[in-house]
Amino acid sequence: MTADRDLIALDWGTSSLRAALIAPDGTIEDRLSSPDGIMFANGRSFDSIFETLISPWLARRPPPRVLASGMIGSRQGWVEAPYAACPAGFADLARAMAWTTTARGVRVGFAPGVRAEHAHGTADVMRGEEVEIFGAIASADVSDAVFVLPGTHSKWARVVGGRIVGFHTFMTGELYGVLRRHSILGRLMPEEGEEEALDADAFAQGCAAAQRSGAPLHELFAVRTHGLFDRLAAAALPSYMSGLLIGEEAREALALMGAPCGPARLVGRGDLAERYALALGLFGIETVSAGEDLAFRGLHALAGELTRMEDER
């Protein structure tokens, strides 16, 4: 059997890099977080960022395994990893890893993304979320569930028998951002702060409008008329618009995928997770947290899978 090794897990996305040193039993022994996302490399090579931040952990013996997930494995990243096709299980991910060797001779593995093909020739992709989903599967010992991953491009994924059988992406977060910053709707709202305070009543009102209407291009204009006729205070308009969009996402997802049998497992935390729990509650969907440190959990489970594969050879 392959000797137990530590794992260096890299959750390396567009806007940040988070890394953990993980013992064979899954204990996180050290961690770091930096703003060196792939969009902020500013001419430095990923190799050099890796050396600067990670090299203290490389001194361990036996040398740790290094695995990465997220946009670092995209065309704009360090090495382009492929997309594994749905249904995609743990072993499919492990087999489709991409590899590179750094200038100082360290092997780094990149988790593949996952691709879903829909009817009529449209497709969906995720990159990074799949490792979080497998982290949740591994840590909660659940093999059948619907996972909801809120964000710029939110994902709803169905897992059956431990495999991602299908998923859908929704442009919710990005749409909120461009409408807030660049549209006439944003002009009626207060200046945008670091994080927008949630007005739960206005948010619920927006969700309810999305749920009963099914006509988002129309309902969005009510953000303007609510402001114009003082039916909502300017400070409540961002929450109303957020409710409209997250409510519309939930309406679409439930129409496309059907209601989940058990609670929906929510990946993420803080204000955004709170909003999704509120919205899904209004649709009668119970939510539970999918857990913490899911990218690290997923990469650790993937390391175990790679060890098994190596032992079988």
Place this chain on the structure above:
Amino acid sequence: MTADRDLIALDWGTSSLRAALIAPDGTIEDRLSSPDGIMFANGRSFDSIFETLISPWLARRPPPRVLASGMIGSRQGWVEAPYAACPAGFADLARAMAWTTTARGVRVGFAPGVRAEHAHGTADVMRGEEVEIFGAIASADVSDAVFVLPGTHSKWARVVGGRIVGFHTFMTGELYGVLRRHSILGRLMPEEGEEEALDADAFAQGCAAAQRSGAPLHELFAVRTHGLFDRLAAAALPSYMSGLLIGEEAREALALMGAPCGPARLVGRGDLAERYALALGLFGIETVSAGEDLAFRGLHALAGELTRMEDER
């Protein structure tokens, strides 16, 4: 009876001012067009812009009546005209006019906008479009129809017995703009030109996706995957996204208002009208042009209504 007077009709919107000198029988005797929309006054008063552009026409005897429609009658304009409530007919508009007198003593009338109240406390407004609709009613002698007014904030209005009984707004044009210019979807497309050339196949493909899916937040992400997997050329992506959004507007409008009994009357011309005719055709809705110079036609008919009201006093 009040003596017949010429009319100076001002179609004064956000980005341009169009004006016409119209004889009592409706003949357009002169016209001008300028970029002096209310957003581009740059510190000049509306009074002074009016004097500069319109004064040659003011020498006529008897002095022409002056009527204006569009955003010039909004809070950001010259004089704020109210919104007439639906159902709103011609006489309702004439009664709710707002008036001002210029520094040189010229009376100028501003057509009111129209407001529609929906169930659950949401509302819709139009300002300018109502005059175009009445222009179409007057020039085509039609009293029952559905009017479609494509634009930044598209409107679908139902006219029964010569009155606007209800309408809905859709954020289609603005959404296209912010996604084209500020979202990740725009980054896969070629640089934006003056006017985007229409790829009719890609546009129809987008419409069809909107029609069958009913899930626009999800379908928009396919603009990205179609680009990512080379399923559409970069040059075809703007047309696909345009088809998705205009198709979604048609789907929502037909769900909210039901299908029109006759052909839909399309206000506007050129590329955008062509796209709407294409999209509505895919939904089985016949379209006809609502006519030309509709704002001028509507203001001319409104002048006639004001003359009748004055005679009755």
